[in-house]
Amino acid sequence: MSLKRFMVIDGNSLLHRAFHALPPLQTKDGIYTNGVYGFLTMLNKIVEEYSPEYICVVFDKKVPTFRHKEYTEYKANRAKTPDELIMQFDILKDVLKKLNITTLEIDGFEADDIAGTLASIGEKEGLETILVTGDKDYLQLATENIKVLITRKGITNLEIYDEQTVKEKYGINPNQLIDLKGLMGDKSDNIPGVPGIGEKTGIKLIKEFGSLEGIYENLESISGKKLKERLIENRLQAFMSKKLAKIVTEVPINVDLQELRKREPDYNELIDLYRKLEFNSLLNKIRKNTEDNQASDDLVDIDCNYEIVQDLGVIDSIIQSINKNKSVYLKFIQGDKIIGLTIKTETTKTYYIDLIEEDFKEKVLLKLKDIFEDENIEKKGHHLKEDILILLKNKIHLKAISFDSMIGQYIINPSQNSYSIKELAKEYLSVYIKDEDDILGKGKNRKKITDIPLEDRAKIFSVKLEIVSKIENLVKEKIQKYNMNELYYKVELPLVEVLAFMEFEGFAVDIEKLKELGEEFESKMTELTEEIYSIAGEKFNINSTKQLGYILFEKLELPVIKKTKTGYSTNAEVLEKLKGEHPIIEKILEYRRIMKLKTTYVDGLLSLVDKKDNKIHSTFNQTVTTTGRISSTEPNLQNIPIKTDEGRKIRKVFIPSSEEYKLVDADYSQIELRVLAHITDDPNLKEAFYNDEDIHTKTASEVFNVPKSDVTPLMRSRAKAVNFGIIYGISDYGLARDLNISRKEAKLYIESYFAKYKKVKEYMDNIIKEGKEKGYVTTIMNRRRYLPELKSRNFNIRSFGERMAMNTPIQGSAADIIKIAMVNVFNELKKRKLKSKLILQVHDELIIEAHKDELEQVKQILKSQMENAFKLSVPLKVDMKIGDSWYETK
Structure with missing residues (x-):
């Protein structure tokens, strides 16, 4: 006969887990809700799966516990809880109240002590208790009838432990984990333990001597002089650590088990609260679960004749x-x-x-x-x-x-x-x-x-x-x-x-050329694989993070940049930092680049070509980006690589649909910088566009204080990074990283820029203020982007909001202009009843498949409609190229 279930949830642990697993969701009023939403998603999942008869959520109280009195440094190294998370505790407790789920928090004790006590009560009452948490300390409580459900990655991956599972994983009993913590300590809680003793040594000692007490009673039997010395020197610290690590199971709880019975929620109040929090999917769930409940009368199918x-x-x-x-x-x-x-x-x-x-x-x-x-x-x-x-x-x-x-x-x-x-x-x-x-x-x-x-x-x-x-x-x-x-x-x-x-x-595709390109990339990958094996001195799976990590950081002894829970990180960021350290790095980076081109673009495009007309029919999304830009999917034609020679080759396969046609590519010249000049009304910036100067050379001349004739390619390149960096609200740290220069030098570049373009600096400061006051910023066409991040107390979130406030009016206005141009070009082609067709938009460029007899007309239409799409205070300029493939137009 199966036992009735009692579910005890560690509120602090799950709310933290959800907050960090999900992006910062907010309501229109700027209330952060990602933690609460993630918590409720987990709650619904586990309640549905385990169907408990009793349920309770336990929380820590914001007052010192007996552990702080025992050891003043307990949890002293914990980072301050973000304000965006702090505000969600009261929201969660309010939701739980409407769900009719009891919450408990008791002065002087932590959530895990309350949970441990409730588990003990449940066991005595003959219940099967499920403890839900992200904290592995709870494993010490596992018995045959007390199970611990640990949240792992994200908010949906859960792992259940009972007494037997703990034994299988650690080789010791659950209650011996307290002794293990006494030896190992716990960095996250700032429990010191015995310095130098890790999990492996700790488990070995406990297996041999049974407990911390058993270890100290048999010190003479311990082999290893250093280990023995450490144990002797830290005896008091070890026993204190064990005391701190032990979950109390006798907290004075003034609650009757019957009060914790699972009850139906207060649906009317819950619906109102979910609406306020904009939890639409959870509202749907209420509807599905309460179709016969009167409280859901306002969530009904609409009358329709x-x-x-x-x-x-x-x-x-x-x-x-x-x-x-x-x-x-x-x-x-x-x-x-x-x-x-x-x-x-x-x-x-x-x-x-x-x-x-x-x-x-x-x-x-x-x-x-x-x-x-x-x-x-x-x-x-x-x-x-x-x-x-x-x-x-x-x-x-x-x-x-x-x-x-x-x-x-x-x-x-x-x-x-x-x-x-x-x-x-x-x-x-x-x-x-x-x-x-x-x-x-x-x-x-x-x-x-x-x-x-x-x-x-x-x-x-x-x-x-x-x-x-x-x-x-x-x-x-x-x-x-x-x-x-x-x-x-x-x-x-x-x-x-x-x-x-x-x-x-x-957009027509040359299938044979695409297959040839695939073979070329395959051959290059084979060649690179052999070179990598030769440099490494052995064969291994280049695509295996574990095997690559061993080669780089153990065999070749390269400096370890970053470690993950599973071992060495070998991601792109790590490899970029290792450039120059060893010849193998460049080869691996090149191998990865070619592999991505082969799998994402060659194989990916081949699978998406329409067999009826040999064309790619991408989906253009009008309602995805917050800036107003159009995006494309299946495939993402806006993401076809252009920075490397190999990447550009992908564009060779995009061709006109017949020999009677050519591709005409019209690209706005530096549209975002022109929009910046218009919005800021900066005379120095506008002058460059009035005179049709090279803006990057002019900026280099201004920033480095040299005549234009003395601007070097390096100076121009750095000025270009500054020009576009300013649009995206780049920091000195970001510019330093992009240019591989010192932060001090990057800061000097930005300050020199703002000294020459004073109105740009003025605009940047004002737009952030305006965004904060209004809650949104706008483009030249009054397109809005809401920025509740600007009011965040978290520096990183607020900084993100500031960058978006600076960038959105510029990038969004550029998006407005290209959209106007698209509509006008399309209408003009239609009005003249031309055979030529607009087939693609990528950021600031339009591509027309133009009939050879209509080339001059198409060029004139593109130039006229694009350059006159919107009246800026500086001229819009379009560059045009014609070719037999997309590659030839670039």
Whole structure:
């Protein structure tokens, strides 16, 4: 018969673990929540897995314990708890209160003493106790019925110990771990132990003599003069350390076990608190667990009047309504193929048109083609890029997009984790809706959309479209309030169509050349492998951190830069620091570079080439970056290497789709520095761009106080690092590291720069102040980036916020300009009905696949539209190149 379970959780330990494992999550009000969120994620996981009947969370109190009185230096070397974590203890305790989970903290004792006492009580009551912690000191408490669940890496990896597991791992009984700590000490708690005795020696002694007392009773039997001397000299310290290490199991606890029974949470209060903390995924979990609970009434499916359409006759009446309203909301549903279409107007119900039958689908699309392509009928939806792509594949061009809720919410809050309709429904309407994940599940057991009944499909997607129509005005009002109408209607919405067309067109790839490149890299790796073996004097697995660590730090005796829990670190940072120490380092770095090119780019690209047209159809993401930049995935074409000769070769495989075309690459010249000149209004900086001077040579002349004619290539290179470093808010430490110079010299460069460009310094100081006051900074198009980090008491977090405050208006404004240029170039190509197509955007450059007969027109369009995209106080300049591959245009 299995025992009832009692779960005791070390609150301090788990909250610390979660805080350090997760990035610094914050609410819109700047409240840090990563520790609490991670704690609750672990709590849900272990409660679900172990189903305890009793539960309690124990905490340390901020007062000295009996251990501090015993030894004043106890825990004296602990780093100060970050303010961002301190604020989360009270939040966590508030959440636990709403969850109806008892918390305990007692003056003079630590959390582990309370936990140990509760475990002892549980054992006496015939319960199986599970102690949850990240602290291995708890292992001393393990018995047959007291198990210790240790958090390992991150917040999901857990390892359980009982008495037998401890014996297997350490070779001694759990209670003997107290004696071991008396010998070893504990750096984290500043317990001294016996200097020079580590785990291996300690375990050996305890195995031989049973306990600390047994060791001191048999000192004469101990071999090793030094070891014996250390034990004799530190006798008192060893016994004190054992006392400090022993977890007390008789703390005076004034609580009845029945008070610790697991109870249902106070759902109403918990929902309010989770909303305040913006724990949307945890709100979802409440919904799933409480569908029959009245407390979750405000988390219900929204009312939606919908009709399933399988008859062409109904399509005609829908078309009449759309023509009358002059606007339509729409969303296609796609699995392996088009499955359905939800469609509605402001005055009609929502229609779910079932398109599984191919013949019916074609007839419906044919009937709706004129509606979709009518520029006088506004199209509204969520993530409309998907719908444009679906229609393009069916030779239909969706025109006149006037509202996209995903894009609207992105510019309102670019730091949001998700822009799903489900999230927007919660934020704007305070309602919960089921989406595909709720119905289909996740992971390998996820069902296909076609596996669920038609009625369920119709309801899910009709409700989603209903949400879009209900939040439209709320989203638009916020955009207007934030003064972002121009950004939304003139830049971001038109860009949806541009990106969809770029994805649809794709970029042609020379498959044979790509395979040849793979063979070339494979050959180079083989050659490098043999050279590395020769230098090392033996064969080994170059990709094994452990084997490489042995070769570098034991066999070749190179200086150890960094150690990890598992051994020597051999990461890129370590190898870069070892450059020049031994010829093997350069070879390993080169081997890694070539291997990355082979696996990431050659093998990766080959797997992504569309076999129908030999093109790469990357996905362009409009709602990912906080600065407004576009990103690309599958593959990331913005990350194709350019700094090394081998890396640049990857670009040779990207070619025009036929011999009738050429690639035209138009690249903004130093756009971020031009934006900096515009924003700061610095006369010295602006002068360089007015006169079309080389800005890096000018900066070198200013910083090093020499005539331009005397600027050396090294001076220019360093000035370039300063110019771009200033944009990114670089510190003297960062510049020193980048240029491999002293911090003092780097500081001098930065000070000299600011002395010459005074308005830049003034701007940097003011933008940080402004960001702190407003809570956000903006670009030239009023794009916002929220920066709660600026108010952090943690120096590193605050410094990050300051760098982002300085950089975002510059990088974000450059992103605004390139987006305007993309829209204008795309529209001009379309207006002139040219065969040439915009196929790629990478940071500050646009690539057009231009028909040979249209080359001059394309060049003129690119120059005109890019250089006049936005009126800066300094001229925008574009450099252009033409070639038969992307490589040739660089």
